[in-house]
Amino acid sequence: MSKEKEIKTNAMRILDRNKIPYDVHTYECEEFHDGVSIADLLGQPYESSFKTLVTIGKSKNYYVFVLPIAEELDLKKAAKQVNEKSVEMIHVKDIFAITGYVRGGCTPIGMKKQFGTVVHESAKKHDKIIISGGRIGSQIELHPDDLIKVVNGRYADIIV
Secondary structure (H helix, E strand, C coil), rough: CCCHHCCCHHHHHHHHHHCCCEEEEEEECCCCCCCHHHHHHHCCCCCCCCCCCEEECCCCCCCEEEEEEECCHHHHHHHHHHHCCCEECHHHHHHHHHHCCCCCCCCCCCCCCCEEEEHHHHHHHHHCCEECCCCCCCCEEEEEHHHHHHCCEEEEEECC
16 A cells, blocks of 8 residues: 555645545556557557547647557547537647657646547446556556546547
């Protein structure tokens, strides 16, 4: 338990405050590695491991999309889900300024502002999904409906 206290991130504190159960997974990592590499390292299934992508719409509003790590975001489907003409990925250099998280540690929970969040519908098939814990080397495993609740998100088909 004391080890868990040492690594509490903003996302974990928000889950605690909302009384949402979750598990923490940690791994040694100094720099960004993609989700597939991390899942391979930890022996986790790709289907229940999710990445967080941040986009900007034509309206200049930001949107967050959470999808399986081995899948690709369909920008047209994503735009339609958030009622935008189009969305594009934000630049890597802007991730921290927009979200408060670094690349590889970006989680949909507890960003600087609450952006519209869409989780790929495949998450519903799992008892638990794995997302970034809010810093490199940390993951959160939780029920997908709890994620939807805490980020005020919804499910949709957003992949290619």
